[in-house]
Amino acid sequence: MARSLVEAKQRVQHCSICGNLTDADPCEICGDEDRDCSTICVLGDSSDVVAMEKTREYHGRYHVLGGVLSPMDGIGPEELRIGELLERLRDGKVREVIVATDPTVEGEATALYLARLLNPLGIKVTRIARGLPEGGDLDYADDATLVRALEGRRVMETDS
Amino acid sequence: MGALKLMKIEALILKRSPLGEHDRLVTVLSRDQGKKRVVARGAGKMVSKLSGLIQPYDRVQLDLWRGRTLDGIRGGEVLESFRGLRDDFKRIIYAACMAEVGEQLAQEENPDEPLYLLLLTCFRGLLRLKKMDLVLLFFIIRAMKVAGFLPAFETCSRCGAHFRGDVQFDLASGQVICLECSEGRGRMGLESASRVLLQSLRGVHPRELNTISCDPQRCRQLRETMLDFAEYHLSRPVKSRRFLDILD
Numbered sequence: 001m002a003r004s005l006v007e008a009k010q011r012v013q014h015c016s017i018c019g020n021l022t023d024a025d026p027c028e029i030c031g032d033e034d035r036d037c038s039t040i041c042v043l044g045d046s047s048d049v050v051a052m053e054k055t056r057e058y059h060g061r062y063h064v065l066g067g068v069l070s071p072m073d074g075i076g077p078e079e080l081r082i083g084e085l086l087e088r089l090r091d092g093k094v095r096e097v098i099v100a101t102d103p104t105v106e107g108e109a110t111a112l113y114l115a116r117l118l119n120p121l122g123i124k125v126t127r128i129a130r131g132l133p134e135g136g137d138l139d140y141a142d143d144a145t146l147v148r149a150l151e152g153r154r155v156m157e158t159d160s
Numbered sequence: 161m162g163a164l165k166l167m168k169i170e171a172l173i174l175k176r177s178p179l180g181e182h183d184r185l186v187t188v189l190s191r192d193q194g195k196k197r198v199v200a201r202g203a204g205k206m207v208s209k210l211s212g213l214i215q216p217y218d219r220v221q222l223d224l225w226r227g228r229t230l231d232g233i234r235g236g237e238v239l240e241s242f243r244g245l246r247d248d249f250k251r252i253i254y255a256a257c258m259a260e261v262g263e264q265l266a267q268e269e270n271p272d273e274p275l276y277l278l279l280l281t282c283f284r285g286l287l288r289l290k291k292m293d294l295v296l297l298f299f300i301i302r303a304m305k306v307a308g309f310l311p312a313f314e315t316c317s318r319c320g321a322h323f324r325g326d327v328q329f330d331l332a333s334g335q336v337i338c339l340e341c342s343e344g345r346g347r348m349g350l351e352s353a354s355r356v357l358l359q360s361l362r363g364v365h366p367r368e369l370n371t372i373s374c375d376p377q378r379c380r381q382l383r384e385t386m387l388d389f390a391e392y393h394l395s396r397p398v399k400s401r402r403f404l405d406i407l408d
Contacts, residue, residue, distance in 0.1 A: 071256035072175055072263075074399030077406070104176075105216045105246045112249035113406075133207050142212030143238050 017088070019064035019081045021046040029053075029062060036060040041098040042085065042114065044068045044107065052100065060098075063088065068106040069113055077113065085114075089123060096124045103130050103148075165226035166234065169193060172279055173216050174259045178204065186214045186233065187263060188222070191276045195266035198224060199232045209235070217242040217255050217283055240280075244287045250407055254292045256400040258282055258299050264394045265307045274306045281366045293379035294369055298361050300386040305362070309334045309393055313359035316341055326351050329385055331392040348385050354378055358386075380408060 014020070015027035022028070029035060029049075039060030043049060049062050065080040088094065099114055101107035115125045131149030132141055141149070171188035174195075179185040184203040188196050203210040210233055213220060219240035224231040245255040262279045266272055282299040289295055301311055315322055317335030328337045328347040336355060337347065350358075357374055364372065374382075387401055 069403075071253055071400035071403045072260050073177075074397075074402070076402055105252060108246055109249060109252045112252070116249060136207060140209065142209050144212035144215055144241065144243070147241075147243070 014064075014066075018062045019046075019066055019084065020049050020062060034059075037093055038095045039098065040085070040088065040094050040096075041100050044101045044110070048100065060096075065101075065110065068101050068104075068110040070106045071109065080110075082114070082117070086117075089118070089121065094123060096126060098126050098128065100128045167224050167226070167231075168236075169196070169222050169224060170239065171196070171220060171222060172259075172276065172283070173214055173218050173220060174263045175216060176200070176203075176214050182208075184211075184214060185230075188220075189262055189266050189272075189276050189279060191273055192271055194270040194272050195263065195268050197230060197268070198222070199227065199230050201232060203233075213238060215241075215243070215246065217245045217259065219280060242283050242287065245283060250292060251286055253400065253403040253407060254286055254296055255283060257296060257398065257404065258286075260398055260400050261300060261303055261390055261394075264396065264398075265303055272306070275303060278302050278306060285366055285369060289370055291370065291372075291374070291379075293376070293383055294361070294372060294374060297358075297379065297382055297386055298364070298366065298369060300390055301358065301362055304334065304386075304390060304393070307393070309389075311358065311362065311389070312336065313355050313362060323352065323355060327355055329389070331389050334389060348388065350385070351378075354382055354385075358382065 011023045012021055013025060015022045015025055015030055017026045017030040020027050020029065036059050040063050041052060041058060041060055042063045042065060043052065044065055044067060046064055049064060052058055063085050065082065067075055067080055069075060069077065097114065097118055099111040101110045111127050118125045129152050131152050132145060169190045169192060171190040173186060173188055175187040176184045179199060182202050182204040184200040186198050186200050188198065190196050200210045200214050202208045203214055213236050218238050220236055220238050222236040223234045225234050245251045258279060262275060266275055278299065282295055285295040286292055304311060311334040313336050316338040317333060318337055318341035321338055323338060326339065327350050328339065328342040329350045330337055330347050336350065357378065360372060383404065387398055391397055
């Protein structure tokens, strides 16, 4: 057990491209030629990559910031891997950056900061939707979530 | 087993931070009991009803259970949502700066209704007004006054003379000193127009903030001076201050 822990500590590192935790550099996702390199999904932590991968719906690349902006804790852009993200966008291959930080005030601040930074570069910046959890009861949802769900409503289209 | 002791408080959510994997430690400024730190169990889970209740800057009514060390949130309702402060980068920064100064000035379990009402007024002002620098200046001047540091801008605190030109602001006393009386450290130069602006901000009604004109450069300089003043008396840096520089 102790040997395994030491080995894990020695082998696990941050991917030099996306910042995800990995035992090989670059990580499996960054090394996969089949993944869409025109889209980057920006996340706060490595654990968020696992959650996104479980959906099996996203086939682009990732970028892990290593946290989110937090004005009251003094965590600014310099403490996050934002410079590395800008470096990745430099070659012009990326057309869309999906900001999938947590739906908290810090996550929102990070998303808004990235939009301010990337929009002038001509890159499409999108934010993941917010609202009701799948399979949940409407009457159990809190007011803030319901308001978000109402804001994000979509037109229902039928075939006929 | 004794009955669960419950109580209701009206409060502004100042900050929330992780506590374990799913719990959140929430710092609030309550109307009747001053600053409080309370636990929101399971609020980190997506399906938690409490997560929407503890959004920063919202005015809420919280139902609390009494804990041995920390009280916990059992439920409650949002009385006034400040969602607009969380949807705009500039407003997030200004609100964070006010919440941080307010949190540092408030004392735990020590009722401070004037500070509560001031912060509430300024959050409303941030939503309503475009001159956010003025709202922040107004907040710091009034908050320092509530905390017992009353900045005076009319006459020299040393010789009592009415000011005519540029002056010096003394961080330690929060008083303005004429250039003749000025000596020593901890003083910052104030142009005459800046002193007049601070003086009017000290007496203005929050509703009239929009009628005050100030060029952005002067506003920034005064903001820095007032934040220096706050930091001097808080004996700690205002961490969100560096984000204001990003906005500039």
